[in-house]
Amino acid sequence: MATVPTDLSLTRAHARPIADVLTSLRAEDTGLTGDEAAARLEAVGRNVLPEPKRTPAWLRFLGHFNDTLIYILLAAAAIKAIMGDWLDFWVIVSVAIINAVIGYVQEGRAEKALAGIRGMLSADASVRRDGGWTTIPAAELVPGDLVRLAPGDKVPADLRLTQAHQLRIDESALTGESVPSSKQDEPVAESAGIGDRACMAFSGTIVSGGQGRGIVTGTGAGTEIGKIQALVGDAGSLATPLTKQLAAFGKVLTLVILGMAVVMLLIGKYLHGMELGELTSATIGFAVAAIPEGLPALVTITLAIGVQQMARRRAITRKLPAVETLGSVTTVCSDKTGTLTKNEMTVRRLVTPLGRYETTGLGYQPDGDILDEDGDLASGRDLAALLAAGTLCNDAHIVADGEGWMLVGEPTEGALKVVALKGGATGEAARRIGVVPFDSAHKFMATLNESPDGARAILVKGAPDRLLDRSLTQRGADGSAPLDRAFWEQAVDELSAQGLRVLAGARKPTRAAEVAMDDLQDLEFLGLWGILDPPRPEAIEAIADCHAAGIRVKMITGDHAGTALAISREMGLVGAEGDVRVLTGGELEALSQEQLKDVVRDVDVYARTSPEHKIRIVRALQSHGEVVAMTGDGVNDAPALTRADVGVAMGIKGTEATKEAAEIVLADDNFATIRSAIREGRRIYDNLRKSVVFILPTNGAQSLVILIAVVFGLTLPLTPVQVLWVNMVTAVTLSLALAYEPAEAGIMTRPPRRPGGSIISMRELGFVLAVSFLIGGATLAIFGIVVAAGHDVVYARTEAVTMLALGQLAFLFNCRFLSRSSLTTQVLRGNPVIWWSALALIVFQLIYTYVPFMNALFDSRPLAAQDWLLPLALSVVIFLVVEVLKWLRRR
CATH class of the missing domain: 3.40.50.1000 (HAD superfamily/HAD-like)
Known part of the structure; x- marks a missing residue:
């Protein structure tokens, strides 16, 4: 029993004569026997693309917890558990799980891409086995099989063509070619690219016309589409700039928090002799204050909002x-x-013996005009004759499809149909009597047509050089004139230099009842079409x-x-x-x-x-x-x-x-949508950066308040549970408001930001620290003032929490315009979410201050009306001082 040979290099099948391919595959031009095909199938495997190695679902899910910010989030949850605050523990764990679920659902693009490629393969194939033609599942094809191709077939494997009769294959999905490729059975140069291998048919491409046969040279992973599958699997994906920046930021933040916690423990223990229980509570409070547990959720929600807004931009x-x-x-x-x-071929230029013309309108919609060299509407018998040849010697149709137009047929013929309609040549009155179909060997097509008055003419369209060889005259102002071949060759060169695909038209009056190749001599050359897929x-x-x-x-x-x-x-x-x-x-x-x-x-x-x-x-x-x-x-x-x-x-x-x-x-x-998406991406990043710059001073101010209190041996102005309240209330109200900020002016005139680095620069980090000291200082000042005024510590802490919340609200307006001043009326409009979030913050803060069960839960006290004035006044001062800091940064 024959075995499958291994000496044929599939990359060279296109460069070898058919006889060599058959010899290398130990195959015959009459096909394989069933027994031999079965043996080969067992040796090489089924003609399917291999399934990718899949990571277990549970491992893929757990992989989404492998992130520094998630570690911080889980550390915060552990601290809550230690404190016995199980409600907040489950809230934070839920945030981490939701993040993982979102990532898990949206991952796996490479695996899905491979599945999409596998779906391109043909379901069955017409193959010659045991001396007769039969249809088998394409998966059972083996190297050496003889396969038959017909219009509409999906090529079931890589084939070295042995016969090609007017065979044209749409390879756009594989090569990017905008028109079907004409095929032949002669070998091509070994260096020819995939798009130039005219003697090959590739798995997954579609036969658009003609007939063919070919020997299977590659199946499954050995096909060109199989190589693409391997490239998808091996290409690998890169971490995005954002994930890199957040990872780097999270690592630095973790080290800073741990380092400061250790310093605080040492100072409290050895400098002030604080009791271990009190010091532990203060340290936990500092860690809870410093960890921005809302940041991963903030990033996810901001991006999700961006997704919705980008969807509106298609x-x-x-x-x-x-x-x-x-x-x-x-x-x-x-x-x-x-x-x-547009991927819709369009005639851009026309050349006749009497003039040169341009067209308006794009694609298959028959709207537009044909203009002469002066820009006027073109007319004349020379143009009418060329348009008539284009629409009658043509097998394509343009049909209305809802609000647009659809091509039925080949793109090049569709372009000729459309330009004829623009020039008023419908061809509906003429009757076709005979046809010489297009063949890649002679590169033209001819039809015999009869007009309503009984006159008959042979109309031809095809490659200019082939029609010039068969033409004797050209259409002149007063009838036929001698053919000026030099003129036409120069015109062809000019059109080709403009990147246009050039076709020619010709005609010949006749009284014959049919048309054959021998009749296509002594033609009258009508002109040229210059065709392009328009931008x-x-x-x-x-x-x-x-x-x-x-x-x-x-x-x-x-x-x-x-x-x-x-x-x-x-x-x-x-x-x-x-x-x-x-x-x-x-x-x-x-x-x-x-x-x-x-x-x-x-x-x-x-x-x-x-x-x-x-x-x-x-x-x-x-x-x-x-x-x-x-x-x-x-x-x-x-x-x-x-x-x-x-x-x-x-x-x-x-x-x-x-x-x-x-x-x-x-x-x-539409490429223009990419431009809009890039603009949206820049806006989203700006808003994300604003959100991070906004949220960090909340944590910075709280942690500094606790740190300073421990370092200087003062009474803690905030308890851990009050820190949680401020974090929560700002996270659910103010933090999300900046995600809805509109794009700043000039967003698409600035250069792209540099890849790498941190999500906030060192200058911005200094700015965040300055604002943290500012809000933290105001909080400590209020706490001290209230205690000095004779109020108890609990009342003073309630005032301190109010100062933190209102100070953060003032800072929110500073963050709307980080690169320019917020001292403008524009800061009051453009983003209504800002006002809704501010209202929500105030309502929550009133509930925190005056509702009895909240007083019991968070150890707060109702404030006298006049005691709101000082936090409000300091909030305005914070806004103005931050504007001075922004001005100094711009300087």
């Missing part, structure tokens, strides 16, 4: 930290087709905004270099003049990773790229400290989306694999 967030990461993006690597462009107008504006924001935009596409360069110039991605370097996949292949790192930041256009190339580009950019957002819609983009700091998938035309690999999914497939 950007769906699948992973919370990605909201903030968008705000720190320094480079956007974008696919071209469907993201920067989205809103994407042009979005790229300009990104450049203004200091964000580089790089195009990475599977299209040819000329097309990529033309689009990039039109979009303003690169300069309209001068030399622009376009790095192709072949050139990139020749570079080592170190060499790529040297040039990656200087190249903005990459063409003919493969999935491996995209990952290399992303990694090279990240090696320079760039925060990279990668967009894409095809399965070929999934590995790079997984590797990028932020993966952005297209929601409409994107594959499921790509959506699952991404953190952000665009509901409208």
Whole structure:
């Protein structure tokens, strides 16, 4: 029984003659026998993508507790348990569990991406076994099987084509090509990229036209799509800037709290001789005061609010930290087709023997005009003849689809249909009598059509060089004129230089009842169409905004270099003049990773790229400290989306694999939405930073009050349970208000923030300490003043708690504008949540002060009305002094 050979390099199947492939696979062009196929299936395994190794669910869940801030949160819970405060213990533990649940539900993007890729594989295949054709599950295909392809089939495995009759395969999901690839059976160069391997059909792609047969050269993980699966699994994901910053901040905060607690214990014990029980209570109170247990919840809620607001901008967030990461993006690597462009082929230029024309309108919507060189509406028999050829020698249809239009057929033919409608040529009156179908061997299509008056003509469209070879004359002002081949070749070169795909049209009057290849001679050349997948107008504006924001935009596409360069110039991605370097996949292949790192930041256009190339580009950019957002819609983009700091998938035309690999999914497939999402990410980060700067002085002031009291041997102005009250009341009211702050002016004209570092800078940390001393000092002053006035300690502590709450409320208004003055009427408007949270704080504080059971629970006392005046006055002073500090920082 034959065994499966191992000497065939699957990467070279495209470069070897069919006979060599058959020999290497020990196969015949009549297929395998059932017994031999069964033996091979047992040897190589089923034609399915392997399941990824899965981490047990319980381990993945526990992994979400492996975070320094969560350690702080759990430490706070342990302190509550030690104090016997079980209600607060369970509240804090619940916060930690909720954080873990959110992370657990939203994780696993790589595993879901692999599942999405596996879903692309064909369910069955038409294969020749034991001398006859049969249909089997695609999973049972083996190397050496002979497979048959027909229109609409999903290619079931990687095939080396042995026959290709007008075969065209849509490989956009794999290569990024915007038009179906024409196939043939002759070998190609060994260095050819995936998009140029015309003799191969790849698993997961779709047959759009023609017939074909091929020998299976790769199954399962050995296919090109299997290699992409491996890339997704190996790409790895990076910690976001926010998670890095919070981890670093949490570690520093932990060390500071532990260090200060030890110092306080030593001073209280050996300097003041405090009793161990009293000192322990003070130390616990200090730790509870210093730990910002509400910070993880604050971060999660702020990001969740950002997710909701981004959804209104048609950007769906699948992973919370990605909201903030968008705000720190320094480079956007974008696919071209469907993201920067509409993925709807459009005729942009027309050339006839008598003139040159341009069109308006984009995509398949037949709205727009054809204009002559003076900008006037074009007309004339020369243009009408070219448009008639385009719409009649055509198998596509444009149909209304709700509010838009949909193409039924191939994109190039759809473009010709639409431009004919713009010029008023519907072709409805003519009748088709015969057809010579398109074939990749001769690269044209011809039809025989009859007009209502009985006149017949052969209409031809196809590659310009092939039609010029068959043409004798061209349409002139007074009928036919001799063919000016030099003129047409120059026109073709000009259109091609603009990145346009060029097609030609021709005709020939006849009285024949049918049409054949022999009839396609002595044609009358009608003109040229220049076709392009047009840029989205809103994407042009979005790229300009990104450049203004200091964000580089790089195009990475599977299209040819000329097309990529033309689009990039039109979009303003690169300069309209001068030399622009376009790095192709072949050139990139020749570079080592170190060499790529040297040039990656200087190249903005990459063409003919493969999935491996995209990952290399992303990694090279990240090696320079760039925060990279990668967009894409095809399965070929999934590995790079997984590797990028932020993966952005297209929601409409994107594959499921790509959506699952991404953190952000665009509901409208529009690059302009990325710009809006980046703006939103910057706003969210600003608000998160404001929230952190706001919440820390609460803890700082409380801990300083207790620390100073112990160091100087004073009566504690706050008890641990009162510290908890202030933490809780500010957390549930004031802390969340800043999450709703609108974007500050000029948010998209400043450069991206530097990756790394802490979530607050050293200058901001100094600012936080200064405010902590300010609010803490005011609290100590009030406590001392009230005690000196003859009130008892309990009454004085109630006044101290009131001072902390009102001082934090005053500071909230300072934090609305950290980089500019809050002494403006704007601080009173723009965020109604501020006022609702202030009202809630005051109501809670009144309950704390005057409701009897709260007095018993927190050891508070009702205050006389006049005793509110001093805390209110000091709160205004705090606001004004903080504004002076902000002014000094700006100086």
